[in-house]
Amino acid sequence: MTWLKLVEGYMPMQMITELAVCILFFSICNYLLKKAGIGVPKFWAGILVWCFVNLFYLKYRIYPPIPFSVRAIYGTVSACGIFMWVSGSQEEWLEFKRPIINVLDGNNFFTKSIRTVLLLLLPIGLGAFAYNSLLPSFEEPIELRTVHPAPPATTKVHGKTYVLQTAQQPYRIDTDGKYDPAYSNAHIVDQSMGRLMKDVNSAEDNPWDPNAKGYIKHVREGGEIFFQNCHFCHGDNLNGRGLWAFAFNPIPANFTDAGTIAQLQETFVFWRVAKGGIGLPGEGFPWASVMPPWEQHLTVDEIWKVIMFEYWHTGYYPRTWD
Amino acid sequence: MGRLFTPMTRGKKKFFALTALFVAGVFLTLPIILSVTALAGGGGGSAGGPPPEVLEQRKAAAAAAAEAGESVEGEENKIETGRDVYYKTEGPAIGMPAPVTADNETFYPRYNFESRVLLWVANQQHLYYGSFVLAVPIFCMCIEFAGMVSKDKAMAKKYDQLAYDFIKISLTAYSLTAVLGGILIFTFLTLYPAFFGYLSGIFRPVMHIYALTFVAESATLYIYYYGWDKMREGVMKWVHLSMCVILNVIGTVLMFLANSWIAFMMSPAGVDEQGRYLGNIWHVLHTALWNPLNVHRILGNMAFGGGVVAAYAAYRFLSSKTDEERAHYDWMGYIAMSLGVAFLIPLPFAGYWLMREVYAYRQQMGITLMGGLLAWLFIIQATMIGILFLTTNYYLWQALGRMTGGERFQKYIKYLVFILVVGLLVFITPHTIVMSPAELKAMGGQQHPVLGNYGVMSAKNGGINAIIMTTILSFIWYQRGNKVPTVSWSKFGNIFMGCFFVIAQLNNIWLACYGYFIPANVRIGLSVPQVAGTLSCLLLMTPLNLAMLKGGRELGPIKWGQIPPRSQYAIIMLATAFTWMMGLMGYIRSSVRLFWHVNEVMRDNSPWAYTHTIGFAANVISFNVLFFWISIMFVFWLGTLGAKKVPVKGPVTDAIPGGAAAQPAAGH
Known part of the structure; x- marks a missing residue:
C-alpha cells in the first residue's frame, strides 16, 4: 500500500489516527447494517476487526515491515482488547457466544458438519504445528541485540x-x-x-x-x-x-x-x-x-x-x- | 469475683482507655524513639570495629585533622579519613573495608546448586509475605474506620466483620513472614557469609533497631487482634483503631529500615571507596534511592495486598454454595480490589520517580535497566502493568452489570477499549526489537521509523497516562452505575466533567508528541503536566462526581453476588499479575547491580555473578509466584478452619452486601 504515504515526522500519530478512523468506519457500517436488520454478529465482527488490524493493516500498510515479535505482541493485545469488547456486558457476551453454542449444541446437518470438520482439522492443525516446530530451520536465529547497551562508568x-x-x-x-x-x-x-x-x-x-x-x-x-x-x-x-x-x-x-x-x-x-x-x-x-x-x-x-x-x-x- | 470491681462510669472508662492507649503507644513506639536517639548519636561502628569510646576519640581526632588539613597520627592509633562515595564528605574511616572475595568455599560456601537462586527464592517469599502483612493492617484500619463512622448499623457491622476477616488472614501470614525471614537470614549466613558480615557490620545499629521494631509490631498486632471483642464499643473501639494506627506506623518504619539495606546495595553512601564506614549512620540510611524505594514499596505493597485479599474473596465467591455467601464475597472482593487499585493508580508515578533517580544516580544503571541488558524485562513489566489496568477496567465494567441502570454505560465500553488498547500498544512497544537478521535488513536499521517512536519515554508517558485516565473514567461510571445526579447544577457538572476529561486526554497526547521536539531534560519535565492532568482527573473529578451523586436518585439496588464469574477470574488474574510483576521487578532491581554485591564498593566474585537469561529468570519468577500462591492458599484454608457455621438463608438482592454474613460479626 505505497500509494498512501506515511508522512515523515508524523508517522506514529498517523498510524493511530488511521486505525481509529478505520474502527470508526466499521462501527458506523455495522450501525447502519443493524438499522437495516442485517447487522454483523458480534462473533464475526470481533474476528473481522482482529484480522483487519493484524493480518492486513499492520502487515501490509505499515512499511518497512514490522518484525514478527512485535506483531505477535500487537496481535495478542488486540485479541485481549476484542475479548474485553465482546464480553463487556453479559448481553454482548451471550451474543458473541451464540454461534459457538449453536454449533456445539445444534443437531442439524449443517452444525454436525461443522463439528466434524473441526474435529478433523484440530488434530491435523496441531500435527502440522508440531511438525513445523520440529522441522530443521535454515533461518538465521533471532537476535536480542541491545542497541544502546549500558556504558562503563x-x-x-x-x-x-x-x-x-x-x-x-x-x-x-x-x-x-x-x-x-x-x-x-x-x-x-x-x-x-x-x-x-x-x-x-x-x-x-x-x-x-x-x-x-x-x-x-x-x-x-x-x-x-x-x-x-x-x-x-x-x-x-x-x-x-x-x-x-x-x-x-x-x-x-x-x-x-x-x-x-x-x-x-x-x-x-x-x-x-x-x-x-x-x-x-x-x-x-x-x-x-x-x-x-x-x-x-x-x-x-x-x-x-x-x-x-x-x-x-x-x-x-x-x-x-x- | 465480679463484685470486686464496681462498674465504671463512662467518663472513667474513657480516662482509663486513653491512659492505656498512651502507655501502650509509648511502649510500642519505644524502639523507634530509641532508634532516633541512637541515630542522632551517630549509631555504631562497623562489625569488628573498635569500641564506641575509641570511635569518639577517633572522630574528634579526625575532625581536628580535617580542620588542620592533615591526617593525625596518635601514639597508638593512626587515624585515617575517607571520602564518602556519594555525599563526598570527609569522615573517619572507622569501619573495616569491604572484603575482597574470591570464588572459593571460604567466601561462598555452597551446595551443589546455585546459591543465588536459593537466596532469590528465600528473599522473594519473605518479601511476598512481608508486603502482605504490612498492607493488610492498613486496609483493616481504613475498613474499621469506615465501619465506625458509618451511620448505618448493619453496614457498620459488616465493615467491622470484614476488617476482622482481613486481619485474621494476615495473622497466620505474619507467622509465616517471620519464619521466612529466619530462613532468609540463615541462607545469607550460610551461603554469603562475607557479604552478610560486611552488610550487618555497616548496619549493626539499624539491624538491632529493626529486630526491636519487629517485636513491637508483633505485640501491637496481637493486642489488636485478640482485643477485637474486648474493645468493640464506645471509646474502647477508638482505642482499638488507634492500635491499628500504631501498628501501621511501626510496620512502615520496619519496611523503611529494610529498604535502606537494598538501597545501600544499589547506591551506597556513608562509606568510602574501600567500603569503610565513615561514622555517619544517617548517610548510610539516606542513600540516593532510599526515599524513591520507600514510596514505591509502600504503594506496591498496598496494591499487592489488595490484590491478594481480592483473590481470596474471588476464590470464595466461585466456591460459594449460597447467594448470601456470593453476595458477601462479591462485596469483599470489591472493597479489596478498590483499595488495591487506589494504590495502583499512583504506583506508575512513583516508579517513574524511582527510575528518574536511578538515572540521575548512574546513567549506566538507568540504561542497563531501561535501554540495555534488562530492557526486555521492562517490556514484560510494562505488559504486566497494562494487564493490571485492563483487568481493573474489565472488572468495573462487569460490576456495572449488577446495578440497575449500569447498562447505560456499557454501550460505550468499546470506545474505552480502543483507548486502552492503543495506550497499551504504545506503552509496550519495545525500543530494542527482537528480530532475525533478515527482518533487520528488511526494516533497514535497528529502529523502525514508525514504531521506533513508541519505544521512547515521551510516547510511553502518553500511553500510560491515557490508560490511567480511562481507568478513572471507568471508576466514575461505576460510581454512577445505579444513580442519577439530581443536584440543580448536574447538567453543568456533566459538561464540565466531560470537557475536563477530554482536555486532560488531549493535553496528554499533545505533550507526548511535543516531547520529541524539545531537549531531554525539558521532556522529562513534561511528565509533570501529564501526571498533573491524570491526577487532576482522579482528585478533582472523583469527588466532584460524588458531590453530584449526593442525594441522587437511585435506579435500583446493587445486586451483590449477581456478577458474572468472569469478573472473579479477572480479579484472580489481577492478583497473579501483581505477584508476577513484583517478582519480576524485584529481580530487575537486584540484578541491575550486575557483578556487585554493593554497587562499585564490594564486588561479587561468586561463580553466579552473571545475568541470567530472560527465560531462566522468568521461570524462577513463575516458580516463586506458584509457591506463594500455593502457600497462601494453605493460609486461607487455615483461616476457614476457625470459621463458625452459619445457617443458610434465602437469596439476597439487597443493598446490604451479603445480607446475613457468611460469618457472624460477633463472638470472634
Missing part, C-alpha cells in the same frame, strides 16, 4: 580517563568561551530536513559565516570531520543511509531517529565513537557493528566536535539530567 581515551556521568562536552560553549548548553541548544537547526538552513544568516547561527566563533565555529569543524570520515556510512543527512550503508547488516545508526542520539548523553556518544563496534559489551553484539574505534584515527577534540555537529545537524539535544 569511565572510559580511557588517548591516555585520559573520562567519567561518563560527569564529563562535559568542551566545545559546547558560548561566544565568551563558557560552557553553556542552553546557548548551544538555542542555536541548533530546525529538525525538519526541508527547512535545514532556514533563518541561518547570522554569525551566531551560520557555521559558514567567516565571523562564526565559539559553539557554531566548532560545529563547522565537526562537520568537516564528519564529511571526511563518517558520512560514507551514516549518510549526508545523518540518517544512516550512506554510500556504504547497505553493505552492512545492521545498517549504520540513523541519527535523525528519535531513538538514537536524541536519548543519549553526549558522553555516551563519546564512548561509542571512541571505542567503536569492537568496544561494545557482549549484549551489544560487538561482532555485529563495523564502526571502527575512532580513537585510533581522531583526536579527543575531533571526536567531541563531530558529536556536536551530529546534534546540531539533526536538531536534537543531548540528554541531560539536571
